[in-house]
Amino acid sequence: MTRQEILTELKKVLSPYTLEKDALANIDESTNLITDLKINSANLVDIIIDAESKYNIEIDYDSADKMVNVGGCIDVIEEKTNQQI
């Protein structure tokens, strides 16, 4: 999966947690989940759970801390899916 492909899929994962639909449509790697997409910080854990189930990966506490912006999310998903192969 390319980073662009992961980003496209990530939009679907983030969608239920943001009311900022325009911002979501235009996300790039620098988009911050909390400040740009106005996602409640408590919901980050739900996004992690959804990503774990979608990609069949496990995201540990340290990796989860990196998932504050879209680029960080892609880093973690890329790293964890590559570990599986």
Add this chain to the structure above:
Amino acid sequence: MSRRVVVTGMGVVSPNGIGLSAFLDAIQNGVSGIKFMPLYEELKFSCQVAGKPDFVLEDLKTKNYISEVTYHGLKGTNIGYGLMAALDAWADAGNAYDTDETRWETGCIFGNSVSDTEAMKNVITRVDNKEVKKLGSRVVEQAMNSGVTSYVSGRLGLGNKVITNSAACATGTQAILMGYETIKDGYAKRMLVGSSEYVDTYVFGSFDSMRVLSRKFNDQPEKASRPMSVTAGGFVPGSGSAALVLEDLEFALARGARIYAEVLGGSSNSGGQRTGGSMTAANPQGVIRCIKEAIDGAKISPSDIDLISGHLTATNADMQEIQNWCQVLGRSGADFPVMNSLKSMIGHCLSAAGSIESVASILQIVHGFVHPNINLDDPNPQIKDYISMDCLPTAMLKKDINIVAKANFGFGDVNSCLIFSKFNPNDTTRNFN
């Protein structure tokens, strides 16, 4: 300084109607909300009927009660009932949901028995399966007892007292009383009050095991809730919610609010589980004191009461309740007020009973009628030793209702009683300033 308190908004999620107009129509026409529950037969419950609102959780999202983000992950039916009733009451009072600023002048007192056992079951299953990581962020807020008040106050930005109360079957009347007292004593200008109850299979099963539920009318669900009848063999559990917007009279008048009724007073106490009282039975002395304190606090005379909205669940406590009312009011025979039991139509909604029955009480004041006691075709013959059967209408009665006494009695020997009145702007007897 004491303030007058009026009711300016109402919302209801009842087994026989969701929303004020559907509910009004149902109680005027004696429509039962009790249905056969195939699952309860499968679970080998003795009672296989229940009162359950025709409620769709998704309406909260599609009808703009809450955002799609809040809706995503919302599982709690109890919270769903409470949110709908509370937000309907808020809108009915002429208020908008959205606000950027906190509404410091408004609080919320809403009660329930349990938060949501089905939500807790999800926690228990995940934890036992060593899947705690999959629970996510939305479980605690729905499993905590203050779930309903948290969702309601968050949606509306309420910043005054936010309290979740619990007093078994007296919860709803107690919540309204506490909201009334908060405004009367000057701590808030407006209180959104009420209660909700979702009787899931686990709560239902626990009552079923106590052998206090109706079990002989499983094939005739609409006949199963029979308060005061000789064939009353236990109550029928019901689910739902109702809410009232209570306001300081001056605050309500200043914004030109429509006023449904006035809360004249109320009382909440316990019989202490002594002299006939127990965990499950009411001490008659406690009941009598509670009603007397409500009447005295409201500065009315027992003879002013036009209608009693009884607790009257369809157990053997019904006869004792009638005797208690006779004793505390000093009225009996044909002099006894008209009395009805909403439970004949919707069953016993436990914590939600007091608030749903309060909405029914106020609708009877506003529209000048007494709703029927349905299923009272074989009244307990002992009743007429105390009161005239004319006091228990079995068909809707058109009647001017000025003052209603609404009482509920709950496990733990707790009692609550409210006095509602038609709003009379020229009444100076209750301007205590």
